[in-house]
Amino acid sequence: MEDDDEALLRRAGAGECGAFEALVLRHGGALRRFVVGLVGPREADDALQQGLVAAFRGAGGFRGDARARTWLFTVVRNAALRHRRREARHAHEAVPEDEALLALGLAAGWGASPERLVERSQQRALLARALGRLPARDREVVMLRDVEGLAGPEAAEVLGLAVPAMKSRLHRARLRLAAALREESLDA
């Protein structure tokens, strides 16, 4: 019988490397994919390594009030954001928070042959490029909720947001993604 994530993280917190390695084997792929979305593929391995080292060192502070996976995403995200700040190449991007939903919906193709959104979504490379076009703040919420499948409250916890704020950000990010899919397929 396999240990659950929380038991492994507690054992890691007591200094047991092997328990932490088991967690890395289980979740490292998803964490790396998330980090690629945050800092890009070139920096991802350094940022992931820093995040996992921070997680192992901090595992003793895991209180069990979140799932271990949520906790790992939170710690690794914080490390990736620190890493991104050090790499000054990533200019800070302003994302309009109050852009009218209606304008976002129209840009996303509401009312304009939107049935093609279904076909576009099935083209993996197109979808990946569209995701890459999003502002980082939009990309991370889509990655947590839709790509990695965290539940709403878990994604909110990782992002340090209240659930309604996370949901509002997610909805706008999805509409921008649909718009980016349209643009990508026009460019293609």
Place this chain on the structure above:
Amino acid sequence: MREVGGIRCDAVLASLSDYVDGDLDVATRERIATHLAGCPECERFGAGFAAMVSALGQDPPPDLSPERVAALAALLRDGAG
């Protein structure tokens, strides 16, 4: 933009994520379903939106390479670099 099923297109658009995520109360959910059945624009856009959200979650993450796992393990055992 029109009103169908007691709800306007822009309100449907605003609630689409809650709709596909199953985060709505039954009454609102049914109003939106009625709207979608009677509004081709929202129905098409909603179907595309739901397909996009679902497509995002279809690929499992690639495993970390064994070399990377081994390097990490060595780093942790050496006192976490």
